[in-house]
Amino acid sequence: MNLTHLDELEAIELQDGFVWRPVRRHFGIRAFGVNAYTPGASRQVVEEHTEQQLGHEEIYLVLRGRVRFTIGDDEHELGAGQLVFVRDPSLRRAAVALGDDAAVLAVGGKPGEAHEVSAWEYTFAAAPHLRAGRYDEAREVLCEGLEAKPGSAPLLYDLACVEALAGKSDTALELLNQSVGADERFREYAQTDEDFASIRDDPRFPR
Amino acid sequence: MSGGYTILSLDEVETASHRGSNLIPVRHTLGFRPAGVNAWRADAGGQLIPPHEEDSGNEELYVVVRGRATFTVGKETAEASAGTFVFVPPEVFRTAVAEEDGTIVFAVGGTVGEAFNAGGWDSFALADTYRQAGRLDDGRAIMRQLIAERPDYWATSYNAGCFEALAGNPDAAFEHLRRAKELAPDEESAQYFREDSDLDPLRDDPRFQELLG
Numbered sequence: 071m072n073l074t075h076l077d078e079l080e081a082i083e084l085q086d087g088f089v090w091r092p093v094r095r096h097f098g099i100r101a102f103g104v105n106a107y108t109p110g111a112s113r114q115v116v117e118e119h120t121e122q123q124l125g126h127e128e129i130y131l132v133l134r135g136r137v138r139f140t141i142g143d144d145e146h147e148l149g150a151g152q153l154v155f156v157r158d159p160s161l162r163r164a165a166v167a168l169g170d171d172a173a174v175l176a177v178g179g180k181p182g183e184a185h186e187v188s189a190w191e192y193t194f195a196a197a198p199h200l201r202a203g204r205y206d207e208a209r210e211v212l213c214e215g216l217e218a219k220p221g222s223a224p225l226l227y228d229l230a231c232v233e234a235l236a237g238k239s240d241t242a243l244e245l246l247n248q249s250v251g252a253d254e255r256f257r258e259y260a261q262t263d264e265d266f267a268s269i270r271d272d273p274r275f276p277r
Numbered sequence: 278m279s280g281g282y283t284i285l286s287l288d289e290v291e292t293a294s295h296r297g298s299n300l301i302p303v304r305h306t307l308g309f310r311p312a313g314v315n316a317w318r319a320d321a322g323g324q325l326i327p328p329h330e331e332d333s334g335n336e337e338l339y340v341v342v343r344g345r346a347t348f349t350v351g352k353e354t355a356e357a358s359a360g361t362f363v364f365v366p367p368e369v370f371r372t373a374v375a376e377e378d379g380t381i382v383f384a385v386g387g388t389v390g391e392a393f394n395a396g397g398w399d400s401f402a403l404a405d406t407y408r409q410a411g412r413l414d415d416g417r418a419i420m421r422q423l424i425a426e427r428p429d430y431w432a433t434s435y436n437a438g439c440f441e442a443l444a445g446n447p448d449a450a451f452e453h454l455r456r457a458k459e460l461a462p463d464e465e466s467a468q469y470f471r472e473d474s475d476l477d478p479l480r481d482d483p484r485f486q487e488l489l490g
Contacts, residue, residue, distance in 0.1 A: 072364040101393075152284065157282060
């Protein structure tokens with residue numbers, strides 16, 4: 071039986087101090103988005119964000135502990151068995167745990183469309199490798215993402231970061247330019263991104 | 278409900294009975310559209326998830342929110358405490374029984390590569406629960422809403438026909454069933470018309486033979 075306890079799932083601590091439990095990735099689920107979050111160095115369990123870009127409707131279900139949600143300008147303290155359904159993708163949402171044992175399950179997708187794995191899942195999965203300087207592992211995860219989502223601007227950008235840090239300047243510049251070509255916003259991000267310090271003076275760097 | 282979001286306590290949702298289980302009709306209550314989401318509640322020894330298989334392509338993830346449950350998936354049996362996820366691929370038999378009072382299992386399902394389209398079985402379960410409690414108007418309101426949302430889906434009209442047949446309104450039942458027959462004149466629906474015990478109250482009516490044609 072394909073069964074796993076929340077605490078046995080991989081715990082990937084992200085920069086904001088919250089811990090991503092990659093439920094969808096663990097089980098290889100493709101029909102819908104599903105992930106869990108637990109507190110890490112910070113009490114954050116849902117990072118502050120909107121779903122505007124993806125157009126997702128999201129449910130956040132408290133699996134255990136108590137959690138304070140901020141939805142738009144409203145605050146709600148919820149316990150295990152309570153959920154908030156954020157219908158409006160443009161609503162800003164975030165949540166902090168009120169104890170160490172809290173856990174939140176997030177379920178989401180875009181109404182009327184077959185589910186596509188979000189690029190950020192690969193970015194999150196690669197993040198700890200990148201921080202620890204394990205460039206081969208980070209590259210592997212991001213290439214897996216690009217295989218699933220060919221031409222994805224954020225994944226091309228992330229891979230460019232990896233190659234720049236790994237000292238592969240030519241590859242990094244090529245990937246970065248592909249990323250900017252796919253989505254202009256990455257031109258702006260690149261200007262201040264420390265990961266590109268080694269290639270910023272190259273004439274091929276996108277200005 | 279307020280500006281673009283809804284707070285819900287699984288404990289406070291009115292349950293529906295469905296194949297011997299207590300369904301917490303989360304999707305119906307919220308109007309969530311990207312996937313099938315529901316929950317099941319049972320006390321120790323009670324059936325949580327009705328024994329069933331999902332159609333081809335339909336992946337399902339269960340998570341124990343509270344209490345403890347024994348899952349059977351295929352031929353395997355395992356105990357699952359709160360916080361345990363159980364993933365079941367399509368076409369595999371599954372059921373679960375509660376081991377503690379107040380056990381709740383949350384379920385998410387969808388079909389790989391397809392936009393989720395609610396069949397409305399969960400809404401129908403709630404409508405039928407209302408019908409059995411004598412709350413015909415509440416049940417009928419749900420059936421009307423389902424038809425308004427998907428006017429061309431045969432099963433919605435069919436279920437509305439079942440609802441009215443069981444509620445003792447043959448005229449309304451035949452109206453819905455004729456519409457269902459128009460929308461799905463195939464073998465799949467024909468089998469339902471032939472075998473569904475919900476339609477037993479209509480079988481002696483001459484209009485039923487006419488309907489089967």
